[in-house]
Amino acid sequence: MSSEGRSQERGGNGRKTTIVSPSNIAFIKYWGARDLESALPENPSLSMTLRSCHSRCTVEHLASEGEHEVRWRPTGGSLEEAPPHFARRIVEHLDRLREWAGRGGRFRVATENSFPAAAGLASSASGFSALTLAVLGALGEEVSDAKKSELARRSGSGSAARSVLGGYVQWPALVPAPDGSTDYAFQVHDAAHWDLRNVIAVVETEAKKTPSLEGHRRAPTSPYFAQRQEDLPDRLDAVRDALEARDFDRMGAVIEAEAIDLHVIAMTSRPPIFYWKPATLAVLETVRNLRDDGVSAWATMDAGANVHVLCRPADEDAVAERLASLPEVERIIVDGVGEGPIEEDSHLF
Numbered sequence: 001m002s003s004e005g006r007s008q009e010r011g012g013n014g015r016k017t018t019i020v021s022p023s024n025i026a027f028i029k030y031w032g033a034r035d036l037e038s039a040l041p042e043n044p045s046l047s048m049t050l051r052s053c054h055s056r057c058t059v060e061h062l063a064s065e066g067e068h069e070v071r072w073r074p075t076g077g078s079l080e081e082a083p084p085h086f087a088r089r090i091v092e093h094l095d096r097l098r099e100w101a102g103r104g105g106r107f108r109v110a111t112e113n114s115f116p117a118a119a120g121l122a123s124s125a126s127g128f129s130a131l132t133l134a135v136l137g138a139l140g141e142e143v144s145d146a147k148k149s150e151l152a153r154r155s156g157s158g159s160a161a162r163s164v165l166g167g168y169v170q171w172p173a174l175v176p177a178p179d180g181s182t183d184y185a186f187q188v189h190d191a192a193h194w195d196l197r198n199v200i201a202v203v204e205t206e207a208k209k210t211p212s213l214e215g216h217r218r219a220p221t222s223p224y225f226a227q228r229q230e231d232l233p234d235r236l237d238a239v240r241d242a243l244e245a246r247d248f249d250r251m252g253a254v255i256e257a258e259a260i261d262l263h264v265i266a267m268t269s270r271p272p273i274f275y276w277k278p279a280t281l282a283v284l285e286t287v288r289n290l291r292d293d294g295v296s297a298w299a300t301m302d303a304g305a306n307v308h309v310l311c312r313p314a315d316e317d318a319v320a321e322r323l324a325s326l327p328e329v330e331r332i333i334v335d336g337v338g339e340g341p342i343e344e345d346s347h348l349f
């Protein structure tokens with residue numbers, strides 16, 4: 001629903017909504033945009049929604065006019081006013097959603113992550129998914145899944161468009177919604193289709209120096225960008241087929257090659273971006289060694305140094321133990337496919 005035809009209702013309803021939204025890990029990546037500001041991608045991407053790595057966001061709609069209030073809880077800390085660099089994109093998205101809804105008033109927001117933000121663990125995906133859904137709840141807006149996804153995407157984080165859904169998710173859709181839009185995500189399979197695990201080797205917890213938005217912007221300057229675009233339709237088909245057939249080794253090989261391609265493009269962009277650290281290579285080598293030892297494990301990385309190692313449930317302990325034994329690995333997060341965002345009764349304020 002657009003803002004046209006809405007009553008220009010002013011003021012808040014005082015309803016607080018808290019949403020816990022998981023992050024996701026892309027099997028086929030969004031890297032490069034045809035319209036960066038609106039997060040309209042060059043290519044379809046496909047991801048697995050996680051269950052442990054999440055953002056929690058409480059939103060209250062207030063009747064008074066004035067500035068939005070944005071607070072955050074840094075890892076291990078207490079709720080405090082969010083720093084400007086963090087609050088800026090949130091405030092812009094709040095304005096965008098308020099305009100879409102044709103409402104007045106302002107928002108009070110608090111947010112926290114279960115994992116280090118901006119270190120290649122898709123904090124913008126879970127964060128903007130949780131924020132978008134919590135705003136919709138606080139405004140009492142009921143919309144379709146496609147609309148939720150499209151509104152989350154408008155935050156500028158394309159991966160957030162996928163995090164509003166659980167299981168295995170593709171974005172953008174190939175079939176137009178009733179309003180003609182295809183810029184939303186859809187669920188390819190629910191989480192019950194296949195219980196896959198994601199053992200995350202955290203080798204860096206500091207925010208990355210080059211945000212993914214800048215990576216998208218530079219991607220077309222790489223000489224390998226055009227080749228990847230050519231390869232992607234077949235690659236997406238291969239992942240879709242293997243996912244359908246639950247053929248882990250077939251899918252894993254494609255996913256790992258895809259992640260390496262993204263980083264090759266980043267490293268050959270002008271100017272180049274190196275997300276990998278020496279520890280990233282150590283983890284990638286360990287994943288190959290695990291395979292040599294008969295453990296089926298495949299690696300993928302987003303725009304950061306941390307490595308997501310996909311495996312089946314039976315191999316999870318072996319993978320986690322081997323990765324934890326590496327001195328370069330700061331921490332292991334054991335995650336897996338999840339069912340998507342949920343609403344909670346307890347609030348952050």
Ligand code: PMV
Nearest residue numbers: 026030157158159212302303
């Ligand atoms: O949603 P953004 O703009 O943070 O971009 C996501 C980029 C990757 O995480 C590297 C890939 C993806 O599809 O999630």
